[in-house]
Amino acid sequence: MFIVVGVTGGIAAYKTVHLVRALVTNGHEVHVVPTEDALRFVGATTWEAISRHPVTTSVHDDVAEVRHVALGTRADLVVIAPATANTLAKMAAGIADDLLGVTLLATTAPVLVAPAMHTAMWEHPATRANLATLRERGVNVIGPADGPLTGGDSGPGRMSEPDDIAAAALALVPARTDLTGLTVAVSTGGTREPIDPVRFLGNRSSGRQGAATALAAADRGATVRLVAAHVDEGVLADVGRHPRVEVVRVGTAAELQRAMDAASDGADVVVMVAAVADYRVAEVSDHKLRKEDGAPTMQLVENPDVLAGLVTRRAPGQTVVGFAAETAADDAELRERGRRKRARKGVDLLAVNRVDWERGFESDENRLLVLDGSDGVVADVAGSKREAADALWDAVLSLRSSPGR
DSSP, X not given: OEEEEEEOSSTTHHHHHHHHHHHHHTTOEEEEEEOTTGGGTSOHHHHHHHHSSOOOOOTTSSGGGTHHHHHHHHOSEEEEEEEOHHHHHHHHHTOOOSHHHHHHHHOOSOEEEEEOOOHHHHTSHHHHHHHHHHHHTTOEEOOOEEEEOTTSOEEEEEOOOHHHHHHHHHTTSOOOOTTTTXXXXXXXXXXXXXXXXXXXXXXOOOSHHHHHHHHHHHHTTOEEEEXXXXXXXXXXXXGGGOTTEEEEEOOSHHHHHHHHHHHHTTOSEEEEOSBOOSEEESSOOSSOOOGGGOOOOOOEEEOOOHHHHXXXXXXXXXXXXXXXXXXXXXXXXXXXXHHHHHHHHTOSEEEEEEOSSSSSTTOSEXXXXXXXXXXXXXXXXXXXXXXXXXXXXXXXXXXXXXXXX
């Protein structure tokens, strides 16, 4: 789920760090939008580290991507915590003088506010009127709690606890369960073929897209078997904690082949996201190759085609999805390369993405063209890798529900 967390200038902002962490840990994509005053309590570095996304307060940043509108329109849910009296007043008046204000006006997603302020401010007629206006517009409110406040006072005005806010927020968006009953096998990461005890042939795959694909399936009700080759640090942290995901770690292409053969047995859908090394070294040295021994000559041999093997051995009714990372000058070339690979592999769907020195690998964003058996583009999605994953699963469900399947 794409969640925007707005943070405003109250001392309770420190508690919102726990809220963001809880949402991220549960597999959601969280974008923090603080006000300038909020950054006086918790800095942008903390929000970026916890959310794993850049943080800004200004509508003048990322203008080319129209970020000040995109955040609101892409959001599935917006949470404001803490929501100060000033923020509630601005929301009621429709004031949009910063990124948070614009985001709130641009969104049609459910909005939850968690007020936090001194009791006198909470009980002021203006605050009461502003809250009544917001409730009439469909804004949801949690709290505030009654308890100790900053400065030694006590009374209503304390921000609700982060776990309570998270539960109330997530309850506003019904969970998708359209993959319930399906067992899926997903691969991710990049294989590593050893040269000697310290070197290997590998690739730049971070494993993010495969992890997002597995997590999206599990969140939508599927039982997931995830086979993971090398992935970047932290990539499996969220998916590995999901109760419907089983993770198997592998290293080489041969290991991945064996693990995917096992994982695909009885699976309804198989998705090969992993970047598999095409070649391995014919003879692996059992000691480190050193400069003083001269430049080594290595003979490469072709690795097994894991995806083609899965297609050949698939059971009746099983859907096999492949991935193709391609360098291409434009969409026409990208689609043509994808068409040729889909025909060569025999997959039901092929997700093609363009890669280069800056795109595709080691990024939180991706763009996928999904081709079907007739080489038609059944999905063209750009955004976060979670958004790409959900679009891919939508295409899988559409294919499996089509006549003759």
